[in-house]
Amino acid sequence: MRELSVLVQTIIGGIGIGSLYALVALSTSMIYRSMGLINFANGSIYMVGTYLGMIWYRGMVMGLQFSYWVSFIIGILLCAGFGVVMERVFRKLADVDLRNMLLGTIGLGFILDNLMIIIFGAEGFAVKSPVSSKPIILGSIRILPQNILLVTVAAILVIALQIFLTKSKTGKAMRASAQDRDIARTMGIHVNQSNAITFAIGFGLSAAAGILAAPIVYVNPAMGSAVGTKAFAGAVLGGLGNIPGAILGGVSFGIIEAISAGYISSQYTKGISFIIVLVVLMFMPSGILGEKQVDKV
Amino acid sequence: MKKNPKTLKLILFSIAGIALLIFPLLAKNSYQVHILNLVGIYMMLSLGLNIAMGYAGQMNLAMGALWAVGAYTAGLLNQRLGLSLWLTLPCAIVAGGLVGGFVGLPALKVRAHYLSIVTIGLNEVINIILVNETKLTGGVDGISKIAKPALFGFKINTEQRYYYLILIAVIATFLISRQILSGRVGRNFRAIRDDYKTAPAMGVNAGFYKLLAFIISGCFAGAAGALYAHLNAYISPDIFEHKTTLFIMTLTMVGGLGNLNGSLIGSFILPVLQEYLRAIQDWQYVVYGLAIMVVVLFVPGGLMQVFTLLKPYVTMLTSRFNKLKSGTTVGEDSNVS
Numbered sequence: 001m002r003e004l005s006v007l008v009q010t011i012i013g014g015i016g017i018g019s020l021y022a023l024v025a026l027s028t029s030m031i032y033r034s035m036g037l038i039n040f041a042n043g044s045i046y047m048v049g050t051y052l053g054m055i056w057y058r059g060m061v062m063g064l065q066f067s068y069w070v071s072f073i074i075g076i077l078l079c080a081g082f083g084v085v086m087e088r089v090f091r092k093l094a095d096v097d098l099r100n101m102l103l104g105t106i107g108l109g110f111i112l113d114n115l116m117i118i119i120f121g122a123e124g125f126a127v128k129s130p131v132s133s134k135p136i137i138l139g140s141i142r143i144l145p146q147n148i149l150l151v152t153v154a155a156i157l158v159i160a161l162q163i164f165l166t167k168s169k170t171g172k173a174m175r176a177s178a179q180d181r182d183i184a185r186t187m188g189i190h191v192n193q194s195n196a197i198t199f200a201i202g203f204g205l206s207a208a209a210g211i212l213a214a215p216i217v218y219v220n221p222a223m224g225s226a227v228g229t230k231a232f233a234g235a236v237l238g239g240l241g242n243i244p245g246a247i248l249g250g251v252s253f254g255i256i257e258a259i260s261a262g263y264i265s266s267q268y269t270k271g272i273s274f275i276i277v278l279v280v281l282m283f284m285p286s287g288i289l290g291e292k293q294v295d296k297v
Numbered sequence: 298m299k300k301n302p303k304t305l306k307l308i309l310f311s312i313a314g315i316a317l318l319i320f321p322l323l324a325k326n327s328y329q330v331h332i333l334n335l336v337g338i339y340m341m342l343s344l345g346l347n348i349a350m351g352y353a354g355q356m357n358l359a360m361g362a363l364w365a366v367g368a369y370t371a372g373l374l375n376q377r378l379g380l381s382l383w384l385t386l387p388c389a390i391v392a393g394g395l396v397g398g399f400v401g402l403p404a405l406k407v408r409a410h411y412l413s414i415v416t417i418g419l420n421e422v423i424n425i426i427l428v429n430e431t432k433l434t435g436g437v438d439g440i441s442k443i444a445k446p447a448l449f450g451f452k453i454n455t456e457q458r459y460y461y462l463i464l465i466a467v468i469a470t471f472l473i474s475r476q477i478l479s480g481r482v483g484r485n486f487r488a489i490r491d492d493y494k495t496a497p498a499m500g501v502n503a504g505f506y507k508l509l510a511f512i513i514s515g516c517f518a519g520a521a522g523a524l525y526a527h528l529n530a531y532i533s534p535d536i537f538e539h540k541t542t543l544f545i546m547t548l549t550m551v552g553g554l555g556n557l558n559g560s561l562i563g564s565f566i567l568p569v570l571q572e573y574l575r576a577i578q579d580w581q582y583v584v585y586g587l588a589i590m591v592v593v594l595f596v597p598g599g600l601m602q603v604f605t606l607l608k609p610y611v612t613m614l615t616s617r618f619n620k621l622k623s624g625t626t627v628g629e630d631s632n633v634s
Contacts, residue, residue, distance in 0.1 A: 274418030
């Protein structure tokens with residue numbers, strides 16, 4: 001019985017951290033789907049988003065200080081705006097081949113990371129959680145309220161996104177232009193505009209993930225790189241360009257990580273998770289839910 | 298006087314050769330020579346990556362780890378068994394090739410961006426092993442006091458002396474790469490890069506050549522690792538992290554993928570540029586990132602593409618110059634032809 005409750009608790013912790021990866025993976029996957037571009041700067045964008053929100057919460061700009069949730073919304077909106085601007089840069093990158101795309105987005109991440117170091121300094125700060133840090137006890141299972149918050153908000157965002165994509169006209173236009181750019185254009189869809197919206201949503205989701213994670217991680221300019229790689233691994237695991245796949249991939253990456261940390265070896269966690277992704281890809285070369293590979297190289 | 302292009306080439310080559318040979322004597326301090334030694338090691342790594350990524354089209358994002366395999370093989374053999382560079386170098390090459398082949402195994406099944414995340418993952422895995430297998434690798438402290446090599450009693454213990462060793466190694470690596478790529482193997486590499494579906498249909502054993510590309514880049518990285526371990530006398534896991542892989546990739550791509558000269562130029566320019574950019578401290582990486590973006594967006598073929606783009610102008614200018622010298626003007630020239 002005790003064994004089981006430990007397992008359940010580990011899995012719940014994994015889902016918490018996994019929903020974080022899922023949000024960033026979703027951002028990566030949506031951007032890939034819209035213009036066939038792999039964004040290796042996703043970790044940096046997650047970090048920038050965190051800062052864009054947390055500077056308001058900590059009153060770092062002109063002494064303005066807001067509550068956590070107001071900062072959350074401001075951060076998402078600012079990062080979405082940043083996404084619209086970045087879409088112009090990425091549009092150029094989408095036309096070059098995969099290897100250049102990779103290098104270009106890495107270069108971009110480099111610039112963002114180091115600009116943040118110049119602006120805010122290399123040392124980070126801790127953020128106070130908006131909910132209490134006392135674990136909720138259900139029988140023999142202890143759950144951190146921040147974890148519940150993370151999963152709930154992530155779920156709300158994902159459901160809202162799904163409704164937006166399937167029900168609204170803009171969302172349908174976005175899906176159409178992701179499927180076939182040229183035909184969408186002939187149908188009167190403004191492809192660049194709908195790509196810009198995709199970027200806004202993608203960047204906004206990354207910011208949401210970062211701001212939600214801020215109370216449980218230490219906010220600093222280097223926080224993005226690990227999450228970026230893991231989120232990318234999650235997106236690939238679920239199938240790049242597939243929205244349910246990104247969520248499934250991100251969450252399962254989190255669970256794998258938690259289980260291997262708890263049961264196998266905490267030092268080898270990262271290695272084990274990557275090995276599992278490798279094994280899955282060997283049998284399903286385009287991810288769990290991915291369609292057959294489309295050649296964009 | 299008519300200049301034979303071959304003699305011109307020969308003159309240029311000998312000037313370059315002499316410059317390379319006497320550089321350590323001209324250098325202001327041994328730090329400059331040290332940077333050049335690192336440049337040489339990067340050249341070897343970059344050549345290896347170029348074969349895998351530029352010629353065979355395989356995303357090998359584990360170069361940092363393969364370099365580490367070479368360095369640790371050499372370091373451990375030297376520390377535990379007291380072997381000199383002449384014995385650790387071949388072992389490191391073999392070890393690098395073996396691990397390179399292992400890293401390349403997923404390439405049989407997955408491609409492009411999927412392969413890139415898999416190799417990034419394997420890079421992490423190897424690095425984690427280096428950090429955590431403390432008994433074997435020394436953990437985060439790494440291995441220190443790796444002996445400098447000696448040749449028939451002549452100790453190669455200064456940066457200047459080591460420079461010549463690396464020079465020979467780079468030239469050998471370059472010639473080997475050129476030899477590999479000029480024949481059947483090179484053709485098959487390019488075939489699987491340009492069209493991975495048609496190549497097997499034409500009878501190219503795609504799986505074999507994909508693995509071979511990884512093995513070759515692993516061997517080069519292994520050799521570079523052994524030279525690095527004996528040069529630096531100290532190695533630790535943080536030297537070979539993911540960011541190192543990205544740096545090697547950047548060198549190669551800024552120089553020009555699919556062009557061996559590009560590897561040499563990229564590996565020279567970027568580390569030297571970095572030394573000069575040190576003066577602006579934190580801004581150096583921003584400038585560096587901007588430089589990458591400029592290359593990717595405007596000259597996706599790397600610096601080698603700049604030369605190819607400039608070539609017609611250079612020939613035009615030289616021909617005009619020659620004509621001016623011989624007394625004809627450009628206007629008359631068009632009438633004559």
